[in-house]
Amino acid sequence: MRPRSAAIAAASVLAALAASGCAPQESSGTASGTSASASAGAPASCAADALATKAKGKLTVGTDTPAYAPWFQDDDPANGKGYESAVAYAVAKRLGFAEGDVVWQKVAFNNAFAPGAKTFDFDVNQVSISEDRRKAVDLSSGYYDVRQAVIALKSSKAAKATSLADLKGAKLGAQVGTTSLDVINQQIRPDRQPAVFQKNDLAKAALKNGQVDAIVVDLPTAFYITGAEVPEAKVVGQFETTGGAKEQFGLVLDKGSPLTSCVSQAVDALRSDGTLAAIEKQWLSDAAGAPVLK
Template structure:
């Protein structure tokens, strides 16, 4: 297991903000379908799952940052840390049977063999990525948020038009780039950054006027890591809703069981509870 010191959360926000960057019953009726379909815990017992290490669920994650991870991933605090332990419990694993592996975003979405059974790293489900990896059922529908400096020229922006002419930062090769291009076209100057934290540093130094990233990550960035900034709104969705999923090897034997676990947590209200506890973006308006 490889993890990073908690102190890094306080000392290196630019690094920690590295990237952020659903079945129907047949005609027999819902009751018949429910009785014929075993639950995740019945069909996917921990002792029977072909994990990398027998009896252990190895989970990949990046450098911990809020709201996804509060402190080390092992803490169980933060949306994705709590989600992983809830999925593990649904599959029959005790907390001590969960091992964490620090990985990069590139490792997660590449077609190479993975050093983990599943990864929880704010990974948007896309058709292109699904050609290289498997995704679980989605556990969160997300949006792209716009962050500005409290004392900047765009602090009072309430619409897309208010930001025309601005220098907008995005994370290269992430969905924030597509969302920004769709929202403004040539009306803004878009600057890609290797990591969201690099863009936030540029924002606070005045190099750019706004930064686009996942809104939940943006709320944490503006309240924890870069307190002199604020989220002014979200961008309109591009195409299908942007959803996050747990990542597994392509054609993994675990994918169906992990998806069943996520579906069970959605059905019993656990995911709603985790979203309410850890994500603070419900009141952020959409820019139009």
């Protein structure tokens, strides 16, 4: 993830990663992040002027601050750059909203899916779909198939890990309320209690300072951190999906929101026409180089 000061370095890193290819979402569509079919009209009941949005004629989208790469670029969700910014605008377009009709709102990660009424129409912030979260909020269809990864300093013992067992004795860390933390507790099951951080920035600082041996984040973020922010660290490996179900990020909406069905229809259409795959190819890196830890 990126502070503003890393913008120039990050651009070159992401370009290099993109050049190596990617593992896009399965679909057969165009090779453009703004495919023509994404702008096709939504069903009448899901047209922009028929939707009960927070502000009439506007689509209010929430995300955390800072807004990190590769999900956003330059800490500016409104510029359309980065995977999640591009997805948000593609969903808006599918629903019939122009770019100028999208209003961004700052929402802390944990607040996005906490119980209670929301001030946004949907939130996009790497929120994994789970039944527990569905008790408090609505979640759209998945817009990204997630893989988790572990990062360690190249000089550490954890960097040499080739299996889950090799990490059991390590001091591990992750952001609170994330599936990254779940992976530590449920798949690695370390001998020591993992460190829990409010932000990934704090987790990265702890890694650099030697307070933890390794941290767990999603794979695109892992590539970004090691390529642009903590070059003395490496992606040790990624975790395989367990239980047969893929972890996916979903857009967060009010519990019982009248928009949920329309937003999910938009996401499904973007997946089936190839738009999500094209956006992933543009903004996210290839996972092929990260070995699977078993």
